[in-house]
Amino acid sequence: QQQVKQSPQSLIVQKGGISIINCAYENTAFDYFPWYQQFPGKGPALLIAIRPDVSEKKEGRFTISFNKSAKQFSLHIMDSQPGDSATYFCAASIRWSAGNNRKLIWGLGTSLAVNP
Amino acid sequence: DGGITQSPKYLFRKEGQNVTLSCEQNLNHDAMYWYRQDPGQGLRLIYYSQIVNDFQKGDIAEGYSVSREKKESFPLTVTSAQKNPTAFYLCASSVTGTNTGELFFGEGSRLTVL
Numbered sequence: 001q002q003q004v005k006q007s008p009q010s011l012i013v014q015k016g017g018i019s020i021i022n023c024a025y026e027n028t029a030f031d032y033f034p035w036y037q038q039f040p041g042k043g044p045a046l047l048i049a050i051r052p053d054v055s056e057k058k059e060g061r062f063t064i065s066f067n068k069s070a071k072q073f074s075l076h077i078m079d080s081q082p083g084d085s086a087t088y089f090c091a092a093s094i095r096w097s098a099g100n101n102r103k104l105i106w107g108l109g110t111s112l113a114v115n116p
Numbered sequence: 117d118g119g120i121t122q123s124p125k126y127l128f129r130k131e132g133q134n135v136t137l138s139c140e141q142n143l144n145h146d147a148m149y150w151y152r153q154d155p156g157q158g159l160r161l162i163y164y165s166q167i168v169n170d171f172q173k174g175d176i177a178e179g180y181s182v183s184r185e186k187k188e189s190f191p192l193t194v195t196s197a198q199k200n201p202t203a204f205y206l207c208a209s210s211v212t213g214t215n216t217g218e219l220f221f222g223e224g225s226r227l228t229v230l
Contacts, residue, residue, distance in 0.1 A: 009156065032216050043120075043206050043221030044159070089158065093217045101147055101166050101210070102217030108158040 002027060004092050006107030013114050019077040021110045023090035026071060030092035030105070035064065035075050038087045038109075047088070048075070080114045087111050118143045120222035122207050127227045129201075137192045137225045139207030148190035149219065151206040152176060159206065165190055166212060194227060201229045 005024045013019045023033075034049035050057045050064040050073065057064045063076040077084055090107040120141045129135045141148065150162040161174030165184040179198025184190055190209075194201045204226050208219040 034216070034218065036219075041224070041226075043208070043223050044219075045221065046218050049216065049218075101212045104217060104219060106159045108156065 002105050004090060004105050004107045006090050006110060008110060009108070010111040011113070013080045013112065015080065015082060015114055015116050017080050017114075019080045019084070019112055019114070020074055021088055021090070021112070022072065022074045023107050024070075024072045025092050025105075027092070027094065027105075028071070030094050032093035032102075033064070033066065033073050034091050034093065034104075035062075036089045036091065038089065040086075044087075044089060077112075080112075082114045082116050085112055085114050120207055120209055120220060122205075122222035122225050125223065125225060127225060129227065129229050131229055132196045134196055135194045135201075135227060137194070137205055137207075137227070139190045139192065139222060140188055141190075141207075141209045141220075141222075142188060143209055143220060144187070145209035145220070146187070146212045147210045148184065149208040149210070150174075150180070150182065150190070150192045151208065153204040153206055153224075162192065162205075201227055203227060 035047045036044035037047040038044040048059050048062050050066050052068050061078045066073045087109045089109045091104045093102050096103050123138045147166050149164045151159040160176050162180050163182040165171035171184050181193045206224045207222045210219050
């Protein structure tokens with residue numbers, strides 16, 4: 001119940017195309033869903049995030065779509081660029097049972113390559 | 117500039133040797149974390165600390181040890197008991213008590229055991 005399942009594992013898109021990465025979860029206690037972007041040799045960085053009371057959030061070319069009833073959420077990258085080539089991780093946040101902190105449950109990541 | 121500094125960036129060690137990876141943050145965050153990253157396996161939590169002088173095991177703590185003597189520092193020791201230590205190690209920090217738990221990561225340390 002603590003898992004976040006991410007697909008596909010890898011994705012190749014042509015420049016200007018749409019990249020779509022999907023994630024699914026089981027635990028309804030998750031209340032915050034971030035996406036992190038990681039370039040080779042670097043640490044991940046928060047890209048965009050959404051709460052379950054919102055069905056969509058858009059920031060520039062990046063959009064999260066959230067389906068609460070299906071327990072699924074996805075990242076859409078419009079007009080994909082070679083500079084978007086990176087590994088993308090979805091995650092789900094839940095309040096820890098002890099302490100005043102939160103735990104992130106991570107998907108396994110999607111390696112995106114955008115061909116020029 | 118505020119951030120997380122990990123060192124060294126690359127480290128080579130012989131099998132059976134303990135190694136210590138450094139993590140320093142100047143973000144004034146209470147919580148700090150160590151993750152291990154292997155290809156295709158995502159990020160796995162090794163240890164975390166929510167406050168100075170306190171830390172808890174994560175999902176894969178065996179063969180690792182940590183200390184949290186200062187708020188800014190959270191070093192990770194990879195001991196000889198860790199059976200497969202070659203990996204990319206990421207340190208992160210976060211503010212406690214938020215509604216998001218956003219993590220801020222360092223640039224990682226790549227350990228290769230020969």
